[in-house]
Amino acid sequence: MHDVPMGADMRVQVKALDKLRQEARGDHDEIGTRRQHEKGKLTVRERIDLLFDPGSFVEIDTFRRHRSTSLGLADKKPLTDGVVTGWGDIHGRRVFVYAHDFRIFGGSLGEEHAKKIQKVLDLALRARCPVISLNDGAGARIQEGVAALAGYGGIFTRIVKASGVVPQISVMLGPCAGGAAYAPALTDFVFMVDGSSQMFVTGPDVIKAVTGELISQDQLGGARVHCETSGVAHGFYDDERTCLEEVRYLVSMLPQNSSSAPTPYVLEDPVDRESPELLDLVPTSPTASYDMRDVIECLVDDGELFEVHAHWARNIVCCLARMGGRVVGIVANQPQVLAGALDIDASDKGARFVQMCDSFRIPLLTLVDVPGFLPGVHQEHHGLIRHGAKLLYAYCNATVPRVSVVVRKAYGGAFIVMDSQSVGADVALAWPTNEVAVMGPDAAANVIFRREIAAADDGVGEHRRRVEQYREEFMHPFYAAERGLVEDVIDPAHTRRIVIDCFRSLAGETDLGVPASAHGNPPT
Template sequence: MTTVRTLAAPDEGGTAQRGLEELARIKGEALQGADPAATERQHAKGKLTARERVDLLLDAGSFHEVEALRRHRSTGFGLEHKKPYTDGVVTGWGTVHGRTVFVYAHDFRIFGGALGEAHAAKIHKIMDMAIAAGAPLVSLNDGAGARIQEGVSALAGYGGIFERNTRASGVVPQISVMLGPCAGGAAYSPALTDFVFMVRGTSQMFITGPDVVQAVTGERIGQDGLGGADAHAETSGVAHFAYDDEHSCLEDVRYLLSLLPPNNRVLPPSTPCDDPADRPGDALLDLVPDDPGRSYDIRAVIAEIADHGEYFEVHSGWARNMVCALTRLGGEVTGVVANQPAALAGVLDIHASEKAARFVQFCDAFNIPLVTLVDVPGFLPGVDQEHGGIIRHGAKLLYAYCNATVPRVSLVLRKAYGGAYIVMDSRSIGADLALAWPGNEIAVMGAEGAAGVIFRREIQAADDPEAVRQEKIKEYRTRLMHPYYAAERGLVDDVIDPRRTRETLIGSLAMLRQKHAELPSRKHGNPPQ
């Protein structure tokens, strides 16, 4: 005989029920985060709250919060009476386009988003989780720096963040979104990450503020002028992207994440492509002028070869003589590095070299193949460039390419002169395929300069120096700068029809997709600084 036992109905006022009510109350308080007045003040500045930003960044309903009930343990300087939940930072994970992303967001409504010991511990934990899970990390920054009341504990908290930024570098993508002030040592964490987004009018970054600058140097400048979005996107190069509002900023963060792999162990996400690989590029015949001295916009060339003409330019406002962009070719994510003849004739200078080197290193770290479009007259001459260390900075780009093991295809569109030709991923520094268009000129320098050096005495002694000079320019160009000179010597693998550029690049990258290359065994290199 089987005995059936009936469980008694739970007491309506039992322990479990009371516990649930208490949990709901506490979590409600944590979600509220601040009094309504603080939220109104945040909105009045044109800024969203931390949770509103997280909701915009992540797929709807996907956010899982971590340590929402964390509070600080400080007992002095008035903090003992203020112990709000979250301690001024919201941490957790969710998805972007269905893929896991970790995030932390400073809540300016609580202690001005200032970092204390508990605040830092939450960030440390979410960073460790991102590294362990192999997923991207996004920080939504809106804080007043270190919490003064907690002294050195707050400073140590920043140190832990910097250490983890460095450990995660090249392992998982790290994106910093500046949505408020970021001063002092706090600015170093974004600088250690892969990409920095800023919003005009509300976000600033600087080591010392305007008051300190004026006190020390006598210079008067406002916060935006010193460290605003445009200052860093166009002058310092600290910011990669600048936007007019938070919504468009976070929308592009989502788009960037859609182009990146979750970590360095996998390839970037592929997508089906309905843009034919063999789509003819007749427009390319007219986009690039035959005259090597005439300007044009290289971005039009990139748009012509990219899937559906779409690309995502990085650092568009800084070092404009170099274009770096992420795009898709045949559905595969590809990094494009290109000289920009529309700015400074596309020469390589200090900033352009740094910009491209950093981009090449990022693509190599995350298995993104590289296409280099070359149209470069050389390095920018000048005392400022030499004294500023153009040798050292130019070597950064050289080092980045030589160190890169991802598939690399270079294409000379029109001209490539001197050391700049070598640096722009030439065959001699390891490009897997070196291609060129008909009409390309690859040489130590332009024909005019070369003829002036080689035939200087003959030109000076002639009855008609200008006529002789023109004759020698023509001779040099015919003998050493014709489009097939480099191909005859194996320095160019193929001279291609410009109209088949897209088809050739897609086919070349498909062939190289399983490329395997190893660097010599070493702890790490010592790149030029």
């Protein structure tokens, strides 16, 4: 089992050690490597090489092996026990990692395998550094029984303890079934590769046996399912290389831990850059559609943003970007989808993102163009109140600097929930197109002037006149400002400069005075 000769010359021992390290890399496993590549997947070492800065990865527990004497395992005790653990640098910043090796027991988790993961999570929490998991495993190692299952419990506990303290990113690069699926679900971000990664609690065979339903692994828990339907994953990519490169980019926008701010970048995009194109991007009609992402791109540095959950709950946009060289989290209604109304999924998506930003001291910019909460029996019966309260709670609980901008309309309770001044926005601004009211003018006129409209010979014309009367009295651009609900009505072209100045005033150039997170980032 051991190839290092006892009592041999040091050079001989070093040579034998190098041979063992080569064995641990798994390069000799040509069949396993070929199978990975045939599936469009990389080996664990190839993934680590892509993730970290060249030459920075340090592996620990390389020589660990399982101790099981179970049938089929006693004579197979490969180095690493199917998981590679250690640390390295991403853009010069220290990050810890654990990565399954599917070539060894299908990446399944045994007792020693679990202990390796638990150790690296303990080290990351002690060092206050981010953790990335590269998931490509078949779940618990059946031959090791309950010892393997208990290993998951230790992993889950550590992930929860690290929640909101250090950023945790899960990258799904293969199967993840059963209890194993809960580990990534507890982390801050989950990314998948289309066609090669799946997540589910019970697989197609079990579902067929219990319910009679026929479904493939990809249809059940593939990347598109979790990014478009369930909301479990934050994004998917066509291949592993692109996915890992985007993960590197995300790490550059996150802090090391909850006690530090994201690293500022050298600013090339002028802080005082004006955006006159915004005057044409947003229609004055409150019912006309436009893409809120176009607005965001005009405001942020170099038009670059990292959107999360881009394919799920698309009526709200959540993204990280830089403004004035510093990272901000942006939450914005999306008029292109459901007119930007808040529903169950949008509330969950927004709440989770606000919590994450608050956990890691990332200031929040909220762009408001919301007609209200989505009406409907389905929404009400499935807990719209409960889910909407999550977004409200997240904003009320947030301690980071917060700036909100009413871009166009903000009606009813949705106005309050979208980080209004009354729930704690530090600075509330509005564009001249703003309409802040209890409800839209059509509905309001029907309530306030229902008798006049009913008594009129021309009911349609009377309704139209009353709508305009309501607009003039209660929805003119300065109505909210006159009552102190917004601090200022600003020229849209000046929004970038004003927002950056607000954040600098609230937090200071070195982000002094912003308290560290006192809560985790639980899944909503």
